[in-house]
Amino acid sequence: MSEAGLTTLISRIDFAWITTMHILYPPLTIGLSIILFLSEWRWNRTDDEKWYRLCRFFERLFIINFGAAVATGVTMEMAFGILFGRFSQAAGPLVGQLLGYETISAFMYEAGFLGLMVFGWGKINKRMHLFATFNVALASTISAWWILDANSWMQTPTGVVLKNGVFEVENWLAALLNPDSFVAFWHIEVASVELALCFVAAVSAWFLLKQRHVELFLKPLKIAVFSLLLIAPLQIFIGDSSGQLTAKHQPAALAAMEGHYRTRLPNGEPNTSWNVVAWPDADGHGNAWSIKIPHALSLLENHTWNSAVPGLDTIPAADRPPVVIPFYAFRAMSAVGTAVFLLALWGAWLAFRGRLSVAKVCANRWFLRAALLGVALPYLGIWTGWWTREVGRQPWVVYGLMRTADGVSHMSLTLAVSWLVGFMAFELMASGATFYFMTKVVRLGPDLDSPVVTDGPAHEARRLPRFAAMPDRPTPGGMAAFTQNHE
Amino acid sequence: MEPLSSIQQAMAFAWWVALGVCVLLYIALDGADLGAGIFSLFVDDEHERGAIMASMAGTWDMNETWLVVAGGILFATFPAVYGSTFSYLFIPLALALWAIMTRAVAMELRHLAHRTRRFTDLAFGLSSLATTFFGGVAIGAVLHGYVLTPEPGHTPTYAGGALSFISPFSIWTGVASVVAVTLAGVLYVRARFEKGEPIREQAARWTQAAFYVALVAVVVTVAWSAVEFPWAASKWFSSSAWVWALFLIGAVYAIVQMRRATTQDRDVAALLWYHAGAVVMGVAMMATLYPWLVPNDWTIFSGASPQLSLTSFTLAMGSFLPVMFTYNAYQIWVFRGRLSKFHGYHH
Numbered sequence: 001m002s003e004a005g006l007t008t009l010i011s012r013i014d015f016a017w018i019t020t021m022h023i024l025y026p027p028l029t030i031g032l033s034i035i036l037f038l039s040e041w042r043w044n045r046t047d048d049e050k051w052y053r054l055c056r057f058f059e060r061l062f063i064i065n066f067g068a069a070v071a072t073g074v075t076m077e078m079a080f081g082i083l084f085g086r087f088s089q090a091a092g093p094l095v096g097q098l099l100g101y102e103t104i105s106a107f108m109y110e111a112g113f114l115g116l117m118v119f120g121w122g123k124i125n126k127r128m129h130l131f132a133t134f135n136v137a138l139a140s141t142i143s144a145w146w147i148l149d150a151n152s153w154m155q156t157p158t159g160v161v162l163k164n165g166v167f168e169v170e171n172w173l174a175a176l177l178n179p180d181s182f183v184a185f186w187h188i189e190v191a192s193v194e195l196a197l198c199f200v201a202a203v204s205a206w207f208l209l210k211q212r213h214v215e216l217f218l219k220p221l222k223i224a225v226f227s228l229l230l231i232a233p234l235q236i237f238i239g240d241s242s243g244q245l246t247a248k249h250q251p252a253a254l255a256a257m258e259g260h261y262r263t264r265l266p267n268g269e270p271n272t273s274w275n276v277v278a279w280p281d282a283d284g285h286g287n288a289w290s291i292k293i294p295h296a297l298s299l300l301e302n303h304t305w306n307s308a309v310p311g312l313d314t315i316p317a318a319d320r321p322p323v324v325i326p327f328y329a330f331r332a333m334s335a336v337g338t339a340v341f342l343l344a345l346w347g348a349w350l351a352f353r354g355r356l357s358v359a360k361v362c363a364n365r366w367f368l369r370a371a372l373l374g375v376a377l378p379y380l381g382i383w384t385g386w387w388t389r390e391v392g393r394q395p396w397v398v399y400g401l402m403r404t405a406d407g408v409s410h411m412s413l414t415l416a417v418s419w420l421v422g423f424m425a426f427e428l429m430a431s432g433a434t435f436y437f438m439t440k441v442v443r444l445g446p447d448l449d450s451p452v453v454t455d456g457p458a459h460e461a462r463r464l465p466r467f468a469a470m471p472d473r474p475t476p477g478g479m480a481a482f483t484q485n486h487e
Numbered sequence: 488m489e490p491l492s493s494i495q496q497a498m499a500f501a502w503w504v505a506l507g508v509c510v511l512l513y514i515a516l517d518g519a520d521l522g523a524g525i526f527s528l529f530v531d532d533e534h535e536r537g538a539i540m541a542s543m544a545g546t547w548d549m550n551e552t553w554l555v556v557a558g559g560i561l562f563a564t565f566p567a568v569y570g571s572t573f574s575y576l577f578i579p580l581a582l583a584l585w586a587i588m589t590r591a592v593a594m595e596l597r598h599l600a601h602r603t604r605r606f607t608d609l610a611f612g613l614s615s616l617a618t619t620f621f622g623g624v625a626i627g628a629v630l631h632g633y634v635l636t637p638e639p640g641h642t643p644t645y646a647g648g649a650l651s652f653i654s655p656f657s658i659w660t661g662v663a664s665v666v667a668v669t670l671a672g673v674l675y676v677r678a679r680f681e682k683g684e685p686i687r688e689q690a691a692r693w694t695q696a697a698f699y700v701a702l703v704a705v706v707v708t709v710a711w712s713a714v715e716f717p718w719a720a721s722k723w724f725s726s727s728a729w730v731w732a733l734f735l736i737g738a739v740y741a742i743v744q745m746r747r748a749t750t751q752d753r754d755v756a757a758l759l760w761y762h763a764g765a766v767v768m769g770v771a772m773m774a775t776l777y778p779w780l781v782p783n784d785w786t787i788f789s790g791a792s793p794q795l796s797l798t799s800f801t802l803a804m805g806s807f808l809p810v811m812f813t814y815n816a817y818q819i820w821v822f823r824g825r826l827s828k829f830h831g832y833h834h
């Protein structure tokens with residue numbers, strides 16, 4: 001490989017690394033904020049203290065996660081220009097605009113209401129607080145829409161012309177509502193909810209395994225299990241729609257995901273076998289070995305028994321994406337989708353048999369352990385999903401229009417490597433710290449002693465300006481400082 | 488690129504103003520936080536360092552958002568400038584980002600760390616220092632400009648080496664930023680802690696020295712720019728020199744008022760006069776640069792997106808910036824009270 005080629009590869013890995021580390025956090029923000037809103041709403045409706053304790057407890061985990069999302073996210077915004085300067089110059093008119101909208105809707109709108117949500121307990125009335133939580137949830141979902149819109153435009157770039165090296169938008173509507181945008185957005189939105197539900201289930205399962213606060217944590221576990229019973233198949237359905245779209249708009253990516261090299265068999269019949277596992281041969285023209293199921297590919301992609309699916313042999317060699325990562329990442333993601341559904345079925349079956357009652361739940365140790373470890377599944381699904389998508393788009397940064405090699409900044413190999421080393425070190429440390437402190441908060445457990453907040457004095461309820469006066473026991477640190485600290 | 492229509496030119500201009508406002512707000516607001524971080528390196532008492540972090544707990548995140556917004560405006564409105572300048576600034580920006588992230592994590596996690604507080608505090612102080620220094624270097628390097636390489640069929644871009652950001656001037660602006668920001672931090676600590684608190688008194692003792700060093704730094708920077716940059720000198724010493732004289736008078740007035748306020752222990756006024764001085768100098772710098780965004784490389788108009796649209800412009804200018812502005816002001820107002828060091832830890 002030439003030095004320029006190697007630099008391009010490393011800068012792709014640079015970018016892949018920081019997005020991969022960033023995407024660890026946003027989905028939990030998105031999903032958990034929705035769950036927090038619903039729980040707080042239940043508390044408002046029923047006045048049941050349990051909801052309140054749960055909200056406050058999960059909110060503390062939420063804030064730690066949020067801090068990490070901000071720290072890694074700021075890097076992302078700058079990294080477009082630093083690592084992919086020429087892509088930014090060309091696509092800025094559209095992608096920059098969309099990220100600008102994200103700045104508006106997520107960072108301003110969300111930062112504003114997050115302040116109210118975190119500092120506002122007991123300072124503003126309950127209704128107002130609920131409204132703040134609602135807006136945090138809405139803002140993070142809107143943010144996901146814009147960022148996915150930018151990314152889906154890179155996958156299916158409609159509505160633009162390339163003039164003098166700049167993508168000029170001819171039709172904003174066509175660019176914003178590009179073919180991939182809706183499915184891509186719903187896929188990640190539902191993935192986020194799925195992840196947050198698994199997260200809630202895992203934390204609850206941990207308490208049940210330890211037989212702590214059994215009554216309190218049984219409720220969220222059951223709710224998560226039953227919600228997953230709906231959400232997990234929904235995600236599989238949306239994932240299938242996503243695959244249909246890829247087949248239509250990015251046949252090369254689909255062929256790579258399926259390790260599908262030959263469109264037709266030597267005898268001219270369509271090659272319809274679906275590879276369960278495979279490994280490409282050395283020269284990249286076929287599989288060295290594979291285990292396959294006849295007709296399955298045709299069924300999966302075309303929903304017919306025996307029709308041709310374009311293979312990599314229909315794509316000019318220079319335009320073919322790598323195969324191994326999309327192929328295995330895609331399988332891992334699908335396995336995750338299925339596994340989460342099975343986990344939900346297991347829980348539902350136990351509930352149906354009456355074994356998820358306060359008296360009996362702690363006896364289901366295997367199920368609780370599975371629910372605890374199950375939290376890794378959606379994280380893995382989200383990672384492998386993104387890897388499928390982004391690697392499958394190669395060698396294009398804007399599919400069919402701009403090659404990745406033309407999008408990278410001019411930089412030296414040394415520089416690209418130092419970036420990787422520096423940010424690897426930092427982001428591993430940040431994710432380690434996040435994990436460490438989250439587990440610490442979980443071990444401390446919910447605060448059951450401090451009084452439940454009330455609406456506060458009537459005059460204060462209406463006069464917002466005092467909502468964020470310094471809390472009674474401030475502690476140093478960032479926003480997280482304002483969650484109680486009791487040791 | 489095709490020339491912009493006159494409406495688009497007006498929008499590019501207004502966006503440039505908005506960009507300047509965001510950068511200045513960032514420097515003013517986060518500058519004080521960063522300076523307090525640098526100051527904390529010299530604070531021996533663990534609880535006092537904690538108190539400094541606690542004092543900005545409710546606001547630092549929002550203050551930093553101005554940087555994110557400035558980056559967003561640059562990317563959306565001046566993509567050609569964003570793409571080339573950021574590649575040019577690879578090293579200083581990567582290091583500043585590293586520091587910004589470390590700082591955020593140190594602040595978020597300090598109250599949860601018990602045995603490792605010495606470490607989080609050191610990380611907080613050093614990352615404040617590094618953010619400031621590399622931010623200053625980046626500004627100096629931009630003023631210096633860079634070589635654009637034309638590419639057939641593409642927008643001209645930066646293809647030079649990674650180290651060309653280094654010049655005596657850019658290193659100097661890094662140092663000068665540290666000095667100026669430290670003064671802001673000292674004034675901030677004075678304004679945020681109860682009179683009589685040891686930490687406030689330590690800051691008060693620092694004020695005099697910090698003030699004079701910062702003054703020298705400013706004078707040297709201005710003089711150096713006049714010598715080094717023809718685009719600056721030709722404006723300053725032209726027939727409209729009186730405009731620049733006005734800026735100078737404004738800056739001197741603010742500095743004198745700041746000094747008077749510190750000697751009279753009017754701490755909040757001192758901090759505000761500091762900001763006023765910084766704003767006057769920032770505006771003067773933008774006016775000197777006009778119409779360049781990056782001297783000799785990009786003007787506001789050559790770097791603007793051919794896609795400037797009135798809709799998004801109105802949306803942002805009409806609703807987003809004002810709302811954000813109000814919210815930030817409100818937040819600072821809410822957290823304006825003075826603290827004592829006992830806020831530094833829970834009891």
Ligand code: HDD
Nearest residue numbers: 184187188191236239240243334337378381382385386389
């Ligand atoms: C909890 C996470 C999760 C789960 C369980 C699934 N996915 Fe997924 N998948 C993602 C998380 C994800 C993702 C992170 O959300 C991606 C990457 C970008 C995107 O929009 O969705 C993605 C991308 C993605 C793509 C690539 C789209 C493209 O290249 O444009 C396909 C074809 C699928 N998914 C299909 C599936 C199928 C068939 C699943 C079920 C069996 C499935 N996904 C479960």
Ligand code: HEM
Nearest residue numbers: 012015016019020023147150151386387390391394397404
């Ligand atoms: C709006 C969202 C995103 C945008 C606009 C975006 C954009 C980009 C760009 C510009 C590149 C470099 C060029 C290339 O190699 O194609 C890239 C590569 C990559 N991104 Fe993304 N990305 C987004 C989200 C993500 C996320 C969340 C992940 C998470 C895991 C991710 C994973 C990757 C990977 C793995 C690569 C490397 C591809 C390769 O080297 O073959 N991307 N993306």
Ligand code: HEM
Nearest residue numbers: 026029069070073074076077106107140143144147188555
């Ligand atoms: C690859 C491109 C991406 C960029 C440039 C980017 C940029 C950012 C930035 C700058 C922040 C911090 C904002 C702050 O200061 O408050 C952030 C946080 C966040 N991002 Fe991303 N992000 C990217 C990918 C994604 C994806 C794929 C999603 C979701 C699906 C997402 C959703 C969020 C959310 C929910 C947060 C949490 C905190 C917040 O909203 O401020 N981002 N992102």
